[in-house]
Amino acid sequence: MLQQTQVKTVIPYFKKFTKKYKTLVSLSKANETQILKLWEGLGYYRRARNLLASAKILVKGHNSKLPNTLKEIKKLPGVGDYTANALMGFIHNYPTIAIDGNVKRVFARYLNKKETKINFEKLIDSNKKNLFITNRNSDFVEALMEFGALICKPKDPKCSQCCLNKRCRYLKSSNKIKNDKRKKTKVMNYNIFCYVSKKKQIALTKENEIKFLKNFNLPLIKEMENNSVNKNWKFLKNYKNSISNLSLNINLYYQFSNKIPKSYNWYSLKNNKEFIPSFTKRIFNQVSTLF
Numbered sequence: 001m002l003q004q005t006q007v008k009t010v011i012p013y014f015k016k017f018t019k020k021y022k023t024l025v026s027l028s029k030a031n032e033t034q035i036l037k038l039w040e041g042l043g044y045y046r047r048a049r050n051l052l053a054s055a056k057i058l059v060k061g062h063n064s065k066l067p068n069t070l071k072e073i074k075k076l077p078g079v080g081d082y083t084a085n086a087l088m089g090f091i092h093n094y095p096t097i098a099i100d101g102n103v104k105r106v107f108a109r110y111l112n113k114k115e116t117k118i119n120f121e122k123l124i125d126s127n128k129k130n131l132f133i134t135n136r137n138s139d140f141v142e143a144l145m146e147f148g149a150l151i152c153k154p155k156d157p158k159c160s161q162c163c164l165n166k167r168c169r170y171l172k173s174s175n176k177i178k179n180d181k182r183k184k185t186k187v188m189n190y191n192i193f194c195y196v197s198k199k200k201q202i203a204l205t206k207e208n209e210i211k212f213l214k215n216f217n218l219p220l221i222k223e224m225e226n227n228s229v230n231k232n233w234k235f236l237k238n239y240k241n242s243i244s245n246l247s248l249n250i251n252l253y254y255q256f257s258n259k260i261p262k263s264y265n266w267y268s269l270k271n272n273k274e275f276i277p278s279f280t281k282r283i284f285n286q287v288s289t290l291f
């Protein structure tokens with residue numbers, strides 16, 4: 001849940017999730033719809049799907065235990081280097097470092113180097129003796145990430161409180177190397193076409209061609225081209241929606257209709273039991289203003 005998401009956002013989701021699924025076995029018995037419903041609003045839904053798939057694999061093939069090698073852990077869906085190392089540290093107390101953005105920044109600042117110029121794996125491997133001096137490897141993995149988040153922060157690092165400040169090259173240097181990693185926002189323009197029924201329903205389909213919204217139930221979405229729109233569609237609203245580093249400029253259209261194409265199904269605009277991601281909920285909210 002914490003990948004790409006702040007702790008304060010995650011906490012209520014985590015509590016709800018772990019209350020419902022207390023063990024790996026209970027999680028493995030869940031279905032995707034149940035998991036996505038609990039994840040609703042948190043975004044990056046592939047994480048939820050991968051978590052469920054991993055739980056099933058662990059229960060079925062690993063006696064509900066996490067494998068104890070990086071190689072085996074990385075076979076789980078959605079688990080790359082970062083997650084595998086974090087898990088090896090947290091669960092197996094393995095001496096390792098999970099290299100996330102925070103950790104990269106700490107090393108880069110300490111050495112006053114560009115992150116892109118550092119081979120982190122090599123750096124860690126050749127400094128093993130200095131880095132792994134405790135038996136509390138699990139705490140060390142967590143502490144290093146927290147250190148980046150709370151002390152060597154992206155902006156205004158707390159150098160006066162930092163235990164590395166006597167040796168930190170960034171602090172001492174008159175030529176401080178910046179590692180500005182803000183992702184550029186990409187603006188995209190879409191027309192969204194909603195079939196709406198007088199019963200306060202909206203028709204959704206999984207058949208849309210928008211890559212970052214694959215596998216979701218949505219109205220028809222098309223990239224805005226010259227913006228000539230069939231006159232059956234009435235303009236409802238223009239609004240902006242951000243997803244990750246995408247800024248979506250959306251023109252929302254609707255038409256009342258009882259007939260919908262085959263691949264569509266009706267969904268209630270309110271009290272939905274199905275999983276509805278935030279992007280779709282915003283469409284629901286706009287369309288609800290018609291009633």
Ligand code: SF4
Nearest residue numbers: 152157159162165168
């Ligand atoms: S002294 Fe400042 S810049 Fe250097 S590691 Fe500590 S917090 Fe980061």
